[in-house]
Amino acid sequence: MTDLRLATISTGAISHNVETLRALVAPAQVMAVVKANGYGHGAIESAQAALAGGAHWLGVADLSEAFALRDAGIDAPLLAWLHQPGAAFSEAVRAKVDLGISSIAQLSEVAAASGTARVHLKVDTGLHRNGAVLSDWQRFFEAAVAHELAGRIRVRGIWSHLANAGAEHDAQQIDQFSAALAMAEAVGLRPEFRHLAASEGAIKYASARFDLVRLGISTFGLAPADDVDAAALGLVPAMTLSAPVVSVKRALAGVGVSYGFDFYCESDTTLALVPLGYGDGVPRHASNRGPVTINGARGQIAGRVAMDQIVVNMGDAPVAIGDRAVLFGNVAGSAADSGTASTVPSVDEWAAAAETINYEIVTRIGSRVIRRYES
Known part of the structure; x- marks a missing residue:
């Protein structure tokens, strides 16, 4: 039966892709980010493939995503960083999920969870x-030292995120992050992992790689910025x-x-009806384009x-x-298309047609679309 x-x-x-990027960013370790259902590709399958390619870590946004990976039997190092008050921190500790922590209040809540939480302290560098x-860095780090000495937490990492607003701003943020690391060390913190760069920063700046990089969209073979050539990489x-x-x-x-008749045929033409629409994630903004x-x-x-x-609109092509x-x-050589790869549109072409990224x-592809996995 045809899907x-x-x-x-x-x-x-x-x-x-993970193997390729690992070679680029070495000796930094690689965290494959599989949040939002693996950017639409399937979180569990993407995580397993990334680990097979040599990823050292996995990253997700929230604890529900982390628990789904653990329930699937994936036991790799795993970081989750977006938490609401009252999140299941004790369960996260039991599941050996590292926690990204963004404030003193959140740190206190995690420290109150049962067991010793493994945390990555996040600083805002811009x-x-x-x-x-x-203005909170000093107190944030001092509170972490106190909780660590009491055995309530273990500070495994300190991290931040680049704004990708241009080389000058990125350089300023790298300097800010280095200043945060120096302050943390001065109060007695000794994190195993310092991480700042996601895909764009990891590809562009060796100085942003530190001990670990977080690779999201590039894991799936797509460029994180207009001035990055994914194919060339x-x-x-x-x-x-x-x-x-x-x-x-x-x-x-x-x-x-x-x-609405937004389109009128300029000449006699063949029209093919395809059962994919905005209910499946096809952007309506790509109408006529x-x-x-x-x-x-x-x-x-x-x-x-x-x-x-x-x-x-297929013109006079046989359909x-x-x-x-x-x-x-x-899809060159795949069963999905009998044509050549050069004729197949790219995700970037669709992004241009929809005036998005x-x-x-890929992330918006909906649940009605069956995911089929091939090696």
């Missing part, structure tokens, strides 16, 4: 999201999104297509993206019901 909506995930690509602000996109053509009709010049490949020929969405379907339409991916395109 109506299919995201084919190459676990081999994920492993390869991003102005999570993390203790500069040797990274391979891991996801291919496709669906079968369920209707084909020949439309005459001048007819309108889809809701999103590229699609069928049988190696390029087409483009005609009219608005609907909840469950898109219409693709039949049951042919596989590929929205994006890296590649992160959003």
